[in-house]
Amino acid sequence: MRWLVTGGRGMFGTDLTLLLQERGEDVVAVGSAECDIRSLDAVRATMTGFDVVVNAAAWTAVDDAETHEAEAFAINATGARNVALVAAETGTRMVHISTDYVFDGTATEPYQPDHPQNPQSAYGRTKAAGEWAIRAVNRDALIVRTAWLYGEHGPNFVKTMLRLAEERETLTVVDDQVGQPTWTRDLAAYVVELVESDSPGGYYHGSSSGQTTWFGFAQEIFRVAGLDPARVLPCGTRDFPTPARRPAYSVLGEQRLPDWAAPLATLVGTQT
Numbered sequence: 271m272r273w274l275v276t277g278g279r280g281m282f283g284t285d286l287t288l289l290l291q292e293r294g295e296d297v298v299a300v301g302s303a304e305c306d307i308r309s310l311d312a313v314r315a316t317m318t319g320f321d322v323v324v325n326a327a328a329w330t331a332v333d334d335a336e337t338h339e340a341e342a343f344a345i346n347a348t349g350a351r352n353v354a355l356v357a358a359e360t361g362t363r364m365v366h367i368s369t370d371y372v373f374d375g376t377a378t379e380p381y382q383p384d385h386p387q388n389p390q391s392a393y394g395r396t397k398a399a400g401e402w403a404i405r406a407v408n409r410d411a412l413i414v415r416t417a418w419l420y421g422e423h424g425p426n427f428v429k430t431m432l433r434l435a436e437e438r439e440t441l442t443v444v445d446d447q448v449g450q451p452t453w454t455r456d457l458a459a460y461v462v463e464l465v466e467s468d469s470p471g472g473y474y475h476g477s478s479s480g481q482t483t484w485f486g487f488a489q490e491i492f493r494v495a496g497l498d499p500a501r502v503l504p505c506g507t508r509d510f511p512t513p514a515r516r517p518a519y520s521v522l523g524e525q526r527l528p529d530w531a532a533p534l535a536t537l538v539g540t541q542t
């Protein structure tokens with residue numbers, strides 16, 4: 271199969287591209303300079319001769335989206351629709367990466383793929399709009415929601431914790447947001463599996479099994495790195511106000527990926 275990855279230089283796009291290359295697939299990764307998905311013409315010019323397109327391109331600066339919602343919408347909604355439209359025109363299978371932020375975070379049990387959207391942030395609104403826009407033009411598209419991504423090829427929570435561990439004796443991390451830290455390699459493998467098994471179009475949840483808080487995640491990073499987890503102290507979201515509201519409960523149902531802590535040893539090993 272011939273694969274195109276838009277947003278192919280981002281944290282997830284890079285890992286997906288590397289995985290496909292390792293598997294001997296024919297893959298082309300494009301960044302915004304080669305294919306700006308806001309432009310339908312650019313997408314049409316790029317998307318010729320592919321069997322699969324994975325749209326990993328997005329405005330991912332969650333807090334900045336609060337003051338730049340139109341710019342975020344142009345990428346996360348209009349851009350996603352452009353890819354979906356050209357995929358439908360060219361008979362290319364589309365996979366789109368979406369987010370737990372399309373939900374409001376008030377649930378008490380894992381969100382199933384058919385749960386109604388109710389985003390609480392500008393970023394979440396633009397991603398939710400992208401999902402709707404894709405479904406309107408391409409019912410065959412696979413929309414894969416993921417959460418709390420961390421990977422080797424991007425700035426992420428694991429790297430931040432390891433850096434702070436060198437700079438400070440103790441650090442405080444929020445303990446009242448629950449979610450599923452998800453390794454980009456695991457998500458990449460899931461995307462390939464969905465395509466290879468010719469899964470029907472619709473919504474899928476691609477997040478790790480299990481759940482934890484940012485505090486629990488930080489403690490586990492310390493433990494795996496051979497540091498004392500007691501150096502990580504819990505605090506509340508109210509102690510770290512941010513422009514965008516974060517969902518308090520972000521656990522996605524359909525947990526087919528490995529446990530959230532399983533890949534940490536591999537990643538921490540590459541960072542220390």
Ligand SMILES: NC(=O)c1ccc[n+]([C@@H]2O[C@H](COP(=O)([O-])OP(=O)(O)OC[C@H]3O[C@@H](n4cnc5c(N)ncnc54)[C@H](OP(=O)(O)O)[C@@H]3O)[C@@H](O)[C@H]2O)c1
Pocket residue numbers: 276277278279280281282283300301302303305306307308325326327328329330345349367368369370397416417418419420424
């Ligand atoms: N990170 C998370 O915790 C998380 C959680 C849930 C869902 N997601 C979703 O997962 C996907 C991948 O996230 P990520 O963390 O890998 O993101 P990322 O590292 O920020 O990468 C996003 C990529 O999008 C590209 N991009 C931005 N504007 C573009 C445009 N106009 N046209 C084409 N490409 C453009 C950028 O390419 P250039 O660098 O070439 O400009 C960038 O490399 C996104 O859809 C995101 O919403 C992420």
